Amino acid sequence: MVNTVPNLGVMALEDDGRVDFARLRRQRRQRVLDAMAERDFDVLILGREANARYATGARRLWMSGTRPFAPGCVLVHANGSVHLLNNWDEGIPTEIPRDHLFGLSWNPVTYVERLKGIPGLTSARRIGVDAMTPLWRQLLGLVAPAAELRDAQAMLLELRMRKSAEELRCIRTAVAIAEASLAAAIDALRPGIRERTLLGAFNRRMTAYGITAPSMEGTFCAIEPGPVGSRARVRRLTSDRHIDAGALVALSGGVLYAGYEGAVGRTWPCIGPGTGMAAVRAEHRDLRRRWTAVWNRVADRCRPGATGDDLRAAYEASGETLPPFPIAYSVGIGYEAPIAGSSLGPIFDRRWRLEPGMVLGVQAYVAGSAGGYFGLETVLITPDGHEVLSSLSHGPLLEAD
Amino acid sequence: MQRQGIDALVLAGTGNVHYATGATWLTSDAGRAICEPAIAIVTPHGQPHLFTPYPEGIPADLEPGRRHGPLAPEFPEGVAELAAVLTDLLGNTSLRVGFDELSAAAHEHLPRLLPKMTIVNAGEVLAPAKLCKTADELECIRRAQRINELAMYDVHSALRPGVRQCDLTGIFLDRIFELGATGNGIDPIWQATPLAIADGPFSVNGDLPFPIPSTDRILRQGELVIVDSGIKYEGYCSDFGRTWLVGEDVASARQRDHFKRWCDVMSRVLEIVRPGTTGLELNRAACKGENDRRPWLDHFYLIHGLGTESAEPPFIGTDLGEDYDESVVLSPGMVLVLEPVIWDDGHGGYRSEELVAVTDTGYRWLSQFPYAPFDTDGRWRW
Numbered sequence: 001m002v003n004t005v006p007n008l009g010v011m012a013l014e015d016d017g018r019v020d021f022a023r024l025r026r027q028r029r030q031r032v033l034d035a036m037a038e039r040d041f042d043v044l045i046l047g048r049e050a051n052a053r054y055a056t057g058a059r060r061l062w063m064s065g066t067r068p069f070a071p072g073c074v075l076v077h078a079n080g081s082v083h084l085l086n087n088w089d090e091g092i093p094t095e096i097p098r099d100h101l102f103g104l105s106w107n108p109v110t111y112v113e114r115l116k117g118i119p120g121l122t123s124a125r126r127i128g129v130d131a132m133t134p135l136w137r138q139l140l141g142l143v144a145p146a147a148e149l150r151d152a153q154a155m156l157l158e159l160r161m162r163k164s165a166e167e168l169r170c171i172r173t174a175v176a177i178a179e180a181s182l183a184a185a186i187d188a189l190r191p192g193i194r195e196r197t198l199l200g201a202f203n204r205r206m207t208a209y210g211i212t213a214p215s216m217e218g219t220f221c222a223i224e225p226g227p228v229g230s231r232a233r234v235r236r237l238t239s240d241r242h243i244d245a246g247a248l249v250a251l252s253g254g255v256l257y258a259g260y261e262g263a264v265g266r267t268w269p270c271i272g273p274g275t276g277m278a279a280v281r282a283e284h285r286d287l288r289r290r291w292t293a294v295w296n297r298v299a300d301r302c303r304p305g306a307t308g309d310d311l312r313a314a315y316e317a318s319g320e321t322l323p324p325f326p327i328a329y330s331v332g333i334g335y336e337a338p339i340a341g342s343s344l345g346p347i348f349d350r351r352w353r354l355e356p357g358m359v360l361g362v363q364a365y366v367a368g369s370a371g372g373y374f375g376l377e378t379v380l381i382t383p384d385g386h387e388v389l390s391s392l393s394h395g396p397l398l399e400a401d
Numbered sequence: 402m403q404r405q406g407i408d409a410l411v412l413a414g415t416g417n418v419h420y421a422t423g424a425t426w427l428t429s430d431a432g433r434a435i436c437e438p439a440i441a442i443v444t445p446h447g448q449p450h451l452f453t454p455y456p457e458g459i460p461a462d463l464e465p466g467r468r469h470g471p472l473a474p475e476f477p478e479g480v481a482e483l484a485a486v487l488t489d490l491l492g493n494t495s496l497r498v499g500f501d502e503l504s505a506a507a508h509e510h511l512p513r514l515l516p517k518m519t520i521v522n523a524g525e526v527l528a529p530a531k532l533c534k535t536a537d538e539l540e541c542i543r544r545a546q547r548i549n550e551l552a553m554y555d556v557h558s559a560l561r562p563g564v565r566q567c568d569l570t571g572i573f574l575d576r577i578f579e580l581g582a583t584g585n586g587i588d589p590i591w592q593a594t595p596l597a598i599a600d601g602p603f604s605v606n607g608d609l610p611f612p613i614p615s616t617d618r619i620l621r622q623g624e625l626v627i628v629d630s631g632i633k634y635e636g637y638c639s640d641f642g643r644t645w646l647v648g649e650d651v652a653s654a655r656q657r658d659h660f661k662r663w664c665d666v667m668s669r670v671l672e673i674v675r676p677g678t679t680g681l682e683l684n685r686a687a688c689k690g691e692n693d694r695r696p697w698l699d700h701f702y703l704i705h706g707l708g709t710e711s712a713e714p715p716f717i718g719t720d721l722g723e724d725y726d727e728s729v730v731l732s733p734g735m736v737l738v739l740e741p742v743i744w745d746d747g748h749g750g751y752r753s754e755e756l757v758a759v760t761d762t763g764y765r766w767l768s769q770f771p772y773a774p775f776d777t778d779g780r781w782r783w
Contacts, residue, residue: 010617049431061614062588063711064633065415066434068502087700088610090602103606104700106719132508134500134522151505153475200575207571210617213588216429235457236427240581256430324470325437325454334432343454343471348478 006169008176010210010257018173019258024166025057025093029082031159036077039155042124043147045140046073050333051130051156053259056082059091062213062256069131071111071140076120083118085111108139115143128152160332162357167260168380171331171359172389174262175378178255179392181206182264185220185253186395190272191245195220195238202253215261215334218253222270223372231367234323234374243270248284248371252363259333263361264390265376267291269397280396283370288397290366291373294318298327298364302379302386304356308340308349315341315364323365331359331378356383373397402445402526408496410443410523411487413474416709417441417501417527419636422451425458428584428633435504440472440483442490450490477506484514499523528714532706533734538637539758542707542736543767545582545634546756549641550770552576553630557773562622562648566591566615577632586631586638586711591615593624593647596749608699609744611752622648625656625749631711638711640738642754643770652775659743659751660775666696666741667755670703674737674757674764680704680717680729687718687741696741698752707736707756735759736767751775 009018032055036044046052047069049060056073074083083100086092092101102114116122127140127147140149163171184205185198198220206214221235222243234250243249252265267288271279297314311328327341330352338344339352339360354360363376378389402410412418415434419425421441427433439453448464454471472486473479487498494517501523503511511520534542556572569591577585590612595601604610612629620626624647632639644660646652652660669686687696687703695718697703703718715729715737731737737757744750756767 048435059614061590061612062430064428064434064584064586065431066413066438066502067431068414087606088602088604088613090610090613098603098605101605106702106716107721110720129508130505132503132505134503134520135524137503137508137520149508151477151509153505154477194579196578196581200578203574203578204571207567207574210565210567212567212570212615213430216427216433217584219427237425237455237457238578261430261432324456329436334430335436336432337476338436338473342473344473344476344478344482348476 006172008173010173019166019169021057021166021258024164024170025095027164027166028054029056032075032156033077033080035155035159036075036128039128039152041126041128041150041152042077043121043144044075044128044152045071046075046130047071048130048153050160050259050336051153053333054156054160056084056096057093058084058086058096060086069133069136071115071136074115074118074121076118078120081119085114108135112139112142126150128155130156157337160336161330162355163332163359164357167332168357168359170258170260171262171378174255174257174260175264175389176262177206177209177211177257178253178262178264179390180209181255182251182253182266182392185251186266186268189243189249189268189270191270192242195222195241195243198251199238206255211255211257213256215254215256215263219250219265219374221250222247223250223267223367223374225371226369228369230369231321232369232372234365234367234372236325245270245272246279246281248287248373250372250374252374252376256334261331261334263331263376263378264392265363265374266392266394267373267375267397268395271396281370283368285397287366287368287371287373288394290320291364291375294320294364294366295362295375295377298362299379299386299388302354302360302362302381304354304381304383306354308352309346311340311362312346312349320364320366323363325363327364328360328362331361354381356381359389402443402499405525406497407499407521407526408445409487409491410441410499410526411483412441412443412501412523413438414501415439416636417523420527420531420709421449422463423460423636424451424453424455425583425636426453426455435475436473437471438473440474442486444490474504474507477510480504480506480510481514483507484511487515487518493517495519497521499526501527531708532714533732534708534736534758535734538708539734539736539767541635541637542639542756545632545637545639546641546768548577548580548582548634549630549632549639550768551580553628553641553643553770557645560620560626560645560647562620564620566618566620570615573630581634582632583635584633586633587629588614589630590628591620592627593618593620594627594749596625597747606700609742609750611698620647627752629754636709638707638709640707640711640754640756641768641770642740642752643772644751644753644775646774650774655745655748656751657775659745659749660772662743663741663751663753666691666743667739670739670741671757671764674731674759675762676732676759678731680715680726681723684718684723684726694744696743698742701740703741704737704739707738731759733759733761737764
């Protein structure tokens with residue numbers, strides 16, 4: 001655990017590389033191999049991008065959305081070897097030898113032959129997979145006829161959730177960059193601007209730190225007020241709309257540093273630069289106060305031993321309605337899993353018990369007829385409670401108090 | 402589905418769900434996409450069922466009975482819910498259900514939860530359905546390509562010694578969103594390419610390593626930069642490919658010759674693009690007179706299709722071989738992305754991509770972007 005305030009940045013320093021990536025990869029790979037032994041997996045075949053990156057440190061091209069499963073990464077427990085279906089060694093850590101790299105192929109027959117050449121795969125008894133397709137259900141039977149193919153995703157999620165000091169340093173850096181990028185969107189906010197222009201501003205600032213891919217394209221959405229007695233709905237999909245003076249705007253974005261996600265969300269009134277606090281409406285300040293109340297209750301439960309269901313119960317005890325998205329999710333190499341308030345319900349939330357070293361995205365939304373307030377914080381679970389890793393101001397709605 | 406004897410489809414791939422429903426969602430990395438997925442269940446009767454965490458992304462014409470809250474098949478609890486939904490929609494009978502992908506939990510638990518169901522490959526239905534585009538699909542692709550190209554004018558004018566790859570990405574992302582993109586597809590590639598393959602990263606297949614992800618790499622005078630990007634407009638993809646030079650207004654005579662050879666390959670291929678032409682004929686036309694190597698990247702293809710996926714059938718020139726290429730027959734509505742590559746080892750080469758749609762009698766262009774600094778007069782015309 002990092003105890004001092006870290007010097008966050010993206011430049012390599014001659015006296016301090018900031019993140020010891022060799023150590024980071026060594027620890028992650030060892031954790032995967034240890035877990036394989038514990039669960040009696042001879043081989044892991046990984047197709048999920050985050051799992052393959054966790055196990056190998058391979059830096060691959062970012063693409064949005066899902067990728068269909070293919071056996072892109074193979075780990076053999078007996079000799080601890082890693083094999084990657086990748087054409088070249090750029091982006092591949094040097095501990096993975098070149099003869100463990102395989103070319104890209106469009107031909108399943110070629111793929112099968114290459115897999116058969118990996119020592120220890122054809123004779124495997126238990127193979128863990130993190131996803132599957134109908135075609136690969138058949139083809140993997142040809143590669144390892146005696147093996148049973150079992151779900152390894154739960155095991156991988158569990159070990160990914162506990163972060164090392166190096167992983168935390170990456171997340172802290174990502175959060176700092178996400179905040180800087182959100183601040184650029186806030187700087188651009190003024191009456192009449194289009195929502196999508198704010199999204200562009202976020203991305204533009206993100207790339208100034210050498211980051212070329214966000215973890216999500218983010219939410220830059222005006223929250224339209226409703227009739228008296230109604231609850232304004234929050235949209236999460238940025239649109240072409242122009243933002244009116246005085247509107248509340250939900251702003252949220254995430255970036256990836258060395259694969260790790262940092263995210264932050266705020267709600268800002270569209271009052272334009274240089275406008276005095278007099279422009280902030282009392283109803284909007286009231287929404288922010290209600291948000292702080294629910295946040296305080298949930299944050300109070302962000303401590304070792306609490307379950308996802310405890311966070312949900314704390315949220316509901318504040319008297320606010322759960323939003324139509326999870327109120328807490330595990331953050332690491334991207335979005336790892338919903339922890340609380342997902343559509344899977346309280347029983348699912350009970351399966352997650354918070355431990356020191358876990359990192360959560362915690363989000364809340366409160367609404368009235370005047371609009372709504374959305375906020376997202378990144379939270380580290382510490383041995384005796386939590387530390388909020390995000391630090392960006394809540395802006396004029398807070399300052400007006 | 403009727404032709405293949407498939408009773409229902411369960412789709413989780415983002416491109417497939419978009420194709421089946423027209424829904425939109427928060428564009429994100431793969432982790433978020435699998436944890437907060439939009440899922441489509443297609444039955445032979447009526448509209449598809451859409452399960453999504455993004456209500457504002459539901460198409461306006463989807464009937465209320467077909468709109469549902471999210472499913473989460475990444476987790477065993479979510480698989481149980483999916484099984485209950487399938488039983489509810491399809492009944493507990495012997496059915497052949499096509500899946501595009503399965504979570505590990507679905508792979509393990511669904512056969513036990515629905516013992517009468519046979520899991521089959523949804524690709525058997527989707528690939529032929531998606532192959533030929535409607536006029537509206539072509540218009541979405543054309544708009545995606547237009548937005549991508551407009552953004553690239555700004556990027557190209559910023560290309561100069563000292564600019565970093567990430568700086569170009571910043572300009573690109575800012576512009577595509579301003580111009581109306583509904584999402585970015587891939588991390589844009591601005592690959593500074595060594596002039597000899599031996600000078601680049603080691604590659605297992607011996608050909609030019611491409612694509613190499615962007616970083617904060619500083620681009621320097623004279624470097625050969627291979628550009629590739631793809632964005633989305635209402636779920637449909639663009640594909641932009643060009644070769645640029647850092648800080649050079651005019652390419653050298655040898656570089657212009659690479660470009661001319663690339664144009665010759667394009668001309669030979671385009672000359673026979675019309676309904677009825679086979680993939681093997683296109684492959685042979687591209688290779689004619691090119692004795693040293695096939696004029697495209699060995700680990701990719703001469704031609705790929707494009708739609709709700711950035712690369713989808715038809716594929717021509719892959720390692721699937723000549724028999725496969727011969728089985729590909731062009732039909733009206735197919736979108737072809739042509740990406741020949743000329744490589745002159747030790748002196749670099751040239752790669753660009755162009756999009757055409759096959760028409761009843763030939764083809765029409767979906768892409769249009771200059772070839773500077775390789776076409777000496779800046780006015781290359783096909």
